[in-house]
Each structure stands twice: as C-alpha cells, then as structure tokens.
Amino acid sequence: MLPALVERYDYDPYGATYIAYRVPSTYDDASQTRDPNLLTDPAAWQPCESSRFGNPLLWTAQRYDPAVRLYHFLFRTYSPTLGRWMQRDPAGYVDGVSLYTYVASSPTCHVDPLGLTYIISPYQIEALIAELRRRPDIGGGLRGRTRTPSDQKAPTNGCSSPFGDAPSGVNFRGACDEHDRCYQTLGKSRFECDNEFYADMAHLCLAYASSEWQLAECLRWAMVYYIAVRVFGGWADLYDFLKWNGHARRNVSPLEPSRPAPRSQPPYTQPPYTGLGAGTPWCPSRRSPYGD
DSSP: OOOOOOEEEEEOTTOOEEEEEEOTTOOOOHHHHOOGGGGGOGGGEEEESSOTTOOOBOGGGOEEETTTTEEEOSSOEEETTTTEESSOOTTOGGGOSOSSBSGGGOTTTEEOSSSSOOEEOHHHHHHHHHHHHHOTTOOSOGGGOOOOOOOTTSOOOTTOOTTOSOTTSSOOHHHHHHHHHHHTSTTOOHHHHHHHHHHHHHHHHHHHOOSHHHHHHHHHHHHHHHHHHHTSSSHHHHHHHHHHOHHHHHHOOOOOOOOOOOTTSOOOOOOOOOOOOSSBTTBOOOOOTTOO
C-alpha cells in the first residue's frame, strides 16, 4: 500500500496560508492508478483553519498561530493578511526608511528568517550556482547586469573571522577584501555589496573545491560568512547574538570550524577578481541612500 497525501498547504507570495485536508470518507484511487491529477480533485479536499495534525511550521518554516493568523519569527510577528510586520524593525533602518516593510516588498526575491533584515532567497542562490557552473569564466555581471567597480584604494582587513580566511580550505580573503572596498565605494548600497560578497565566495568554492564534500562545506561556510555581514553586520555582533539572545540559545548551535582540508591538497590561491554578482538573477540590485 502506497502512502497517501492527507494534508497540503498553499501560500500566496505574502504568506497567506491555505490548508486543505483529505476527507477520509472520500474515495480516490490515486494509489491504484498513480494518477497525480486525482490528488487535486476538490471533492476529496476540504479547507481548514489550522493543521489537523498539529503542524505549526508553515510558510517559510515559521510558527503559525491560526487564532490570530500571524507568523511568529524570532524577533517579530508577521501578518500575511497585511503583508507587513506588526512591530518596528529592532535593527533600525538597515532595510530602508520603512520599519514595517517585509523583505523590501519583494517576497519572491528575498527572505527574512529572523525578522531583522532580508537576505537573498534560496532559489536565487541555486540560480547563481547553476550560472557559475555553466559559465565558470563569467565576468562583468550575471545575465547582462553590470557591476559597479569598487574603490581599489580603500583599506581592507580580510575576513576578520574567528575561523580565519579559509574555513573549508578555500581562501575567502580576496572576496572579503573586495567586500571591504565595496562598503567604502560611493554609490554602492549595503545590499549590493553583501550580494556581491556571496557571489564572489561561491565562485571561489566552484573554482577551487577539490571534491563534492568540500564544495558543499565551502558553500555552507560562504552562507555563514554572508549571514554574519548581512544580518548581524559582522562577527562581533553575531557572537553577541548567539551568546546573549535567549531565543537564539534555544535554536542556534555554536558555530564550529569544519575539519581541515587533507594535507595532500595543494594550497589555494586567490583567483583574479572577475566582477561577479552584480545583482542576482531576476532580482536587480537596488541602490538606496539609506544603505540597504
């Protein structure tokens, strides 16, 4: 006997949640005919306000309260009906002048897992990695987008990370230095610089990882470094969050460096800067005088 689908969830871009459960008395022979169209037969499904199986984690894997129809993030609650946060941004004006806007009003391009600031969405990351795999020598920008050069005379200090410049064996020093220069370049927004930073690290991972395991580790560390600067503004603020925030102590494990690369592996060198990551596929870079 094949397993049967008993509950399903649908969402609109702003998180309005639609839950449907399979009526037990309604017969469908999807398990016999293997016809997936039968699973969308409205006669076999009825809407409900909450999960009949007690599943609280719905849109963006956040806890949903059906009584008030709100999602509870770590720092704020979100209303899918209004498409906005219910509290002011505790991080201040990092996302622009509106303290209530959710992911810069672009939920198909960005995500905000903590309720502090938006970051690039997983599908954008997948698109970026696919593009880099397809064109490893790409330069200038993705999908015809141009990348504003950074001030090459600006001072840099590497990654300033307790895990060093190469936590997975791939050296991120060049990407970190370019990120420092980007922050000091007039006319480039923080969001633009942070996205370029992740794109540069991903490019290094694909160019220098010696195995699929190391590639996965490298991309995981690239995301850790990206979140450290995008959400927390740097490593010092990230450690303050992990150490002092009560919510984080229950949900975030201490960061641990990955195992070192095999000794037989040749040392990594920084590749020439190619100008990757101008914006992200389908979601253009935004420039704002408020540093978002």
